[in-house]
Amino acid sequence: MRIPVSWLAEHLELSEETSAETLADAFVRIGMEVEEVTHLTPITGPLVVGRVAEVEELTGFKKPIRYCRVEVGESETGEERIRGIVCGATNFSAGSLVVVALPGAVLPGDFEIAERKTYGRVSEGMICSARELGIGEDHDGILVLPPGSADPGSDASEIVGLDDSVIELSITPDRGYCFSVRGLARELSNALDVPFGDPANRSIPDDDRPSRVVRIEDETACSRFVFRRLTGVDPAAPTPWWMQRRLALAGIRSISLPVDVTNYVMLEFGQPLHAWDAAKVSGDVVVRRAAAGETLATLDDVRRELDPDDVVICDDSGPVSLAGVMGGAGTEIGRDSNDVLLEAANWEPASISRMIRRHRLPSEAGKRFERGVDPAIAAVAAERAARLLVEYGEATISAGRTDVGEPTTPAPVTMPLALPDRIAGVRYERGVTVQRLTQIGCRIEVGTSADGVGVVTATPPTWRPDLSQPADLVEEVLRLEGYHTIPSVVPAAPAGDGLDAAQLRQRAVSRALAHDGYVEVLPFPFTGEETLDAFGLDDSDPRRNALRAANALEADRSLISTTLLPGLLDSLQRNLARGRRDLALFHIGQVVLPEKEQQALPELGVETRPSEESLAELRSALPAQPKHVGVVLAGQRERSGWWGSGRAAGWADAVQAARLVAETVGASLEVSAGETPPWHPGRCAELTVGDTVVGHAGELHPKVIEALELPKRTCAMELDLDALPLTERRPAPMVSSYPPVRLDVALVVDEGVPSGELAESLRTGGGELVEEIRLFDVFTGEQIGAGKKSLAFALQLRASDRTLTQQEATEVRDAAVAAAHERFGATLRG
The missing domain is CATH 3.30.56.10 (Phenylalanyl-tRNA Synthetase; Chain B, domain 1)
Structure with a gap:
């Protein structure tokens, strides 16, 4: 604006x-x-009013060029000075008053005017447009002043108003x-805090006789409709310069007096107006919704197909105007129109907003209607425009005024008098609330509530439909008192114990995974049916029972995730698409696991704080939302370089990530063979704590990798973090200053024996002196027999208080082998 x-x-x-x-x-x-x-920008040098004495059309050029003789005032001897000026504009004729910059004048942009030869003639100055003078953007023609507004030779700076901002x-x-x-x-x-004179505070003559019959069939779309008729309008009457100037500075081009008057009153009052050619309107006027198949030719010479949601103004011939958006070409004011109907109406903002977007017709009028226009000033605005046309267009106001509908009044709002003070944390002077609400136009009543608290009831003015609740009134008081008066004070932090045990556990897991080379991501928490299909989840899988978001951001991802893997794999794909190849990503977040028959959530109002019973009912109806930790790996886990070849990420790395999480939180994790989608059935580990399955890890199924276009051998792990025992004290690593003893053990077992379970039996048998067990070789062949395999483990033994002897180390090794033999029939390889 x-x-x-x-x-x-x-x-x-x-x-x-x-x-x-x-x-x-x-x-x-x-x-x-x-x-x-x-x-x-002030213009230095001679800027005068000139009268065009004669115009000569120059020929032989690609564009219109005119050589003008312009009177620019009297000389010292009393003779009329005439300057010859070359001009390309065509919107003036002999006798027009124009603004002339004479040689020596400097226009905005440091454009200096000098006498020069052009188009075969000597030009002794320049006839200026509004843009060249810096008072508007109109450059379609030069600035023409109304007849009689000034004498030739007068200083044009004051007339043009170059001292304004x-x-x-x-x-x-x-x-x-x-x-x-x-x-x-x-x-x-x-x-x-200065007096204000309301321009809409004008008297309207009483006249109940309608100038034309108007029926409002859809009162929701139109709450008020006013017609004011004028006859004898001079279609050639010029718009007064002061009005042209104000419109130009506001960014609106002058067109004709009737159009300029409606634009001027719109800017003055905020009430858009529309001028009709009354001779082109037949029969009664009806405001209604459009019928299917109806069309309307609008002022931009486009025939538009109307939607049943469109609000239209009709006469006997059908729709003649797209209400509040654009008039129809059939009732347009023409050059010979002297019988004018001025329309001032109030339209429903939502309907106007939809019509603007549907027909792609943004306008200054539509901008105001879709934000809400004061319904009480329609008749005042129409009367103001009519009187301007009488004054400058020689019009006569016809008897009678059409005024259909009643302006709506906003509902009163009651709030405690001290509410603004309490919200702002500022003690305002007594009477400030009433003063400020009165200033914005509210009708105020002060009283006392039943419990003895002072209250104020404010009835908002018709131009403020946004004031509908106490918070709106508080905002007005604070805004007018000045936001800068509200001190910026950091509130004191309440005393507390810091992070709770669950938060500390999550932070520890994040740090451990980050230290191990994983990068944390925050994936999209929604997924779609296609991804669950790609995972191979059948209807009985609980991960299929996902809640659907009512207002999903993406139509194909409307399910709230029951697993972290869709989001993690999506992040993996996005990084791959950007050229990354070796990836190790992790995320810790909640998943939503509703029951098969999920209980409906109770609806709680916002008027007051819900009761504890209502909150308890709400909590009990919420689905389970456990916190999971997940990782995905692709490419090389150990990079290649001058130091040697790298190592591709494998299922064992995913299992090791689960072990790292368990070790960090102090849980005893057991790893065994498992089979669940989307993992490869032969390369999937089931993760348990006690008798509870807490997750899975391993290599993804080849069909999943193909469906999601992932790198071959992509691996993943997902673990229910909330299912792990919560310990206040997590284990700290034991650091011993005594040297370790390293022994190798090669055991022969059946091919079906899991290496992880065999390693666990060695650890259990060896006792607390076993510091680390690492599998370093797997061998199968005729040497060890059919259906057998050889697993070689490196055992590292250490005591915290002494150096182990060879005998002690041998006894630990023998005890570990004995435990493996007892559980799996393992024998030492010869």
Whole structure:
């Protein structure tokens, strides 16, 4: 919204020292965003009013060129001075008053005017357009002043108004009333505490006789409709210069007097108007929704197919206007139109907003209607426009006024008098709340509640439909008092014990995985049916029983994840697409596991805080949301380089990630062969703690890898972190200063014996002196027999208080082998 400072000042009692910057600062203080303050650039040198004496059309050029003889005032001897000026504009004729920059003048942009030869003639100056003078963007033609507005040779700077400034503001959607001089001047009045003269405070003559019959069939779409008829309008009457200037500074091009008047009143009051050619309207006027198949040719010469949701204005011929958005071509004001109907209506914002987007017709009128227009000023705006046409267009106002519908009044809002103080944490002076609410136009009643607390009941004005609850009134008081008066104080942190045990456990697991080379990601917490199909999950799998988001961000990912793997694999794919090849990612997050027949959540209101019983009912209805930890690996786990060849990530790395998590939280994790999608049935480990299955790890199934276009041998692990025992004290590594003893053991067992379980039996048999067991070789062949395999383990033994003797180490090894023999029939390889 661009607005000249002189227009705002017309409705405020400002001192002469008040600058545009002062007004801009006042806007900012009350929460409005100022985009720019533009001062019209003063023009140095001779800038005068000229009268075109004669026009000669020059031929032989690609564009229209005219050589004009222009009267620019009298010389010292009293003779009329005439200058020859070359000009390319065609919107003027002999006798027109124009603005002339004579040689020596410097226009905005340091454009110096000099006498020069062009197009075969000597040009002794320049006839200026609005953009060349810096008062607007119109460059389609030169600036033509109304007849009689000045004498040739007069100083044009004062007439043009080059001492003005323009403030450009960004108006938020909830403040539609600020799309007008009326609204902005009222805001400045409140910010500066200066008197304000409401331009809409005008008398309207009583006249109940309708100028034309109007029926509103859809009262939801239109709450008020006003017609005012004028006859004898001079279609050639020029728009007064002061109006042209204000429109130009506001960014609106002058077209014709009737159109300019409607635009001017729209900017002044915020009420869009539309001028109809009354001679082209037949029969009664009806406001309704469009019927299927109806069309309308709009003012932009486009025939549009109407939607049944569109609001249209019709006469006997059908739709003649797209309500609040654009008029119809059939009732357009033409050059010979002298019988005019002025329309001022109030439309439902939601309907207008949908129509603007449906037909792609943004406009200044639509911008105001979709944000809400004051329904009480429709008749005032129509009367204001009618009187301007009488004054400048020689029109006559016809008897009778059509005024259908009743303006709606916002509902009263009651709040405690001290609520603004309590919300802001500031003790305002007594009476501030009533004063500020009165300033914005509220009708105030002060009273006492049943419990003896002072309350204020405010009935918002018709132009403030956004004031619907106590919080809105509080915002107005705080805004007008100034947000800068609210101190910025950091609240004291309440005493506490810091992170709880579960949070400390999660942090420890994150650090352990990060130290092991994994990178944490935050994947999208939603998935789709296609991903679950790719995982090979059947209907009986509980991971299939996922809740569906009612307002999903992506239609193909509307299921709330029951597993972390979809999000992790999506992050893996995204990194692969960006050129990464060796990846180890992890994520710790909640999954949602609803029951087969999930209990519906109770609906809680927002009027008051829910009771403890209601909160308990809500909590009991929530599905289980355990915290899981998951990892995915692809590419090389150990990079290759000058030091040697690398090692590809494998299922054992996924299992080791699970062991790392268990070790970090102090849980005893058992690893055994498992089989569950989406893992490879022969390369899947089942992870248990006690008798509880807490997760799985291993290599993904080849069909899953193919369906999701993942690298071959992609591995993953997912573990229920909440299922692990929660210990307040996690184990710390034991550091011994005594040397270790290393022994190798090769055991022959059946091919079906899991290496992990065999290693666990060695650890159990060897006792607490066994510090580490590592499998370093697997061998099968005729030497050890059919159906057998040889597993070679490296045992590292250490005591915390002494150096182990050879005999002690041998006894530990023998005990470990004996335990493996007892459980699996393992024998030492010869």
